Amino acid sequence: MYQTFFGLKESPFNGNPDPRYLYLTKQIQESLASLMYGIQARKGFITLTGEVGTGKTTLVNRLLDWLHQYKARTAYIFNSRLNTSDLLDFILAEFEIPCASRTKSQQLLRLNHWLLERYRMRETAVLIIDEAQNLSNSVLEEIRLLTNLETSTEKLLQIVLSGQPELEEKLKLPELRQLRQRITLRCKTSLLSIEETHAYVAERLRIAGANGTPIFSPEAIDLAHTYAHGIPRVINLLCEHALISAYTEQQRPVQPAAVSEAAREFQLDEIAPIAPPRDTTMEEAAEGSETFLHNAGEALSRFHIGSPEDTPARKQK
Ligand SMILES: Nc1ncnc2c1ncn2[C@@H]1O[C@H](COP(=O)(O)OP(=O)(O)OP(=O)(O)O)[C@@H](O)[C@H]1O
Ligand SMILES: [Mg+2]
Structure with a gap:
């Protein structure tokens, strides 16, 4: 609805992990290059970690696009609540390998x-494997065993584990040290700096069809950055909401007040969207995230913006 008013072809701040929109910060660029190198060089085991909403799945989708062009065979699993027998x-299903038997040994063979x-x-x-922070230790151990599939010189299966910072913590557990020792490359996504936030917003608007005439005032972007703590998903949420209210007021460029209103709506003025410091109790942390997600979800449903979780798994061979 607001697209025409702002001269856009599509919604610039959609919450989906659409790789067309990937803005290459220095960090993302480095991670993408490492992932590509690690896979081509058959390094075996690579991790990609970063705070919630900082672009891991979007980066993985870009990687899948590249792998597709590179004619690699890919299996993408994001249901990380699976157990060892599901794995x-x-x-096999993702690689489209027919196998009549459900016996583990036969499947492995x-x-x-x-x-x-x-x-x-x-x-x-x-x-x-995305959302890998939720994998149980026994599934992680099964994954480690898959790295034993090798010739005398090279790994046969390249594995990327992507997940939130809890994945790194998990990999520090003594019982997972064998797996930790096999990780050959560690890639990261991170919070955006204020300069990156400005460039990020400009890039998303450009991809959505903006012609260069300012849509947001610089102060509005500064404020979105502050409330979002540099988390792209939250920046999207604030910018999308701010665009809608600015459109309702027929106001262009979008002013900081529209961003503040969105932040209040999501209670970002009360609850920070990033994990609390380590000494905060788990209960408080869970409660904080839950309230934030609840508010965000409610507001999103009101504006009919899809969340990444609504997107079916991309299947690419
Ligand atoms: N570098 C980026 N360029 C463009 N969009 C980005 C970038 N980083 C994040 N986003 C956008 O932010 C939103 C969240 O990104 P994404 O789902 O990839 O994060 P995530 O790290 O996988 O989050 P989670 O930890 O919750 O799985 C998406 O709309 C995505 O397009
Ligand atoms: Mg993700």
């Missing part, structure tokens, strides 16, 4: 055989 089922065939054909096979 192999999911991997089948996978190994298929991977060797890919290797002979000079094809790369990549397993990407």
